[in-house]
Amino acid sequence: MDKNPFNSSSQDVEVRKGPWTMEEDLILINYIANHGEGVWNSLAKAAGLKRTGKSCRLRWLNYLRPDVRRGNITPEEQLLIMELHAKWGNRWSKIAKHLPGRTDNEIKNYWRTRIQKHIKQAESITPGQSSEVNDQASTSQVSISNTVDTMDISHSAPTHQANMDAYPPPLPADQSNDNYWSMEDLWSMQLLNGE
DNA sequence: AATTGCTGCAACCGCGTGTAA
DNA sequence: GTTACACGCGGTTGCAGCAAT
Structure with missing residues (x-):
């Protein structure tokens, strides 16, 4: 009863799990900037990410989206x-x-x-x-x-x-976690990459 | 200075719902 | 009407960083 298409549809393609790398973030940002979001599992494939669509969606919504505010709940x-x-x-x-x-x-x-x-x-x-x-x-x-x-x-x-x-x-923002980089950094990198 | 315990957060998992074929 | 797929949600887990001892 696994309705999860991310597991079944991808044929033996290795799926990455765990923390996202900077490269993956950039790929995702870049792809969405050019093609828009949605249809996440085909997006993941098309972008060349070895992630499930689910994972991409989560990463985008919770972290990469430009309007995401981080830290300091008032x-x-x-x-x-x-x-x-x-x-x-x-x-x-x-x-x-x-x-x-x-x-x-x-x-x-x-x-x-x-x-x-x-x-x-x-x-x-x-x-x-x-x-x-x-x-x-x-x-x-x-x-x-x-x-x-x-x-x-x-x-x-x-x-x-x-x-x-x-x-x-x-x-x-840029010191809350060493593993992460500020979204400004990512977005400026995306801009450099993009056009 | 080293060790242990705790806290906070990112990410994963399973399930329910909506929708197109 | 049924089935399969895609999405979204809520719960849970794993781990890094920090504080206390």
Whole structure:
């Protein structure tokens, strides 16, 4: 019952997995700049990438797209995420649509690593406010106001950082990860390559 | 200075849905 | 009406970097 065409259709072509290389990124950016996005598995083949279409799509949407904003979720964005999560639950893509430049993957990661932690902490301080940490919207709704209070994000005064490691100090884009290069770099390289 | 544990993030996987043949 | 393909979503995992000991 594997409906995944990426596995079956490609005939013994080795498929690369794991972190993307700079060359692969450039190929993908260049190809999409010239041909547009979509039909990802044929795109992957046509571009000469040994990646699944799925992988290409993910890389493009979550990292390479020129309008992707990276790092530093603002307190406003955080509040919005919490409100929307309370409304819709784990509908990350839906939530992401209300946060321009943010990807569902980023929001999902952010929620799981930061906000959920604080909900747990808040609950351990005030047990019984909500029965358990639950991804479902219903539960979140119960605890959201309490959590927002605890996290002190409703007032975006600088003091909030003191009790909120969910809002880490900003890292310059080009130093947040040595494995990566700034999108400006990539796009300028693409321009050089392109025409 | 070395080791261990923790955190955050990129990427993969499986599944559901939409659509064209 | 059925089947196969393509896409998108949400959950999970692996690993690099950082902090604590």
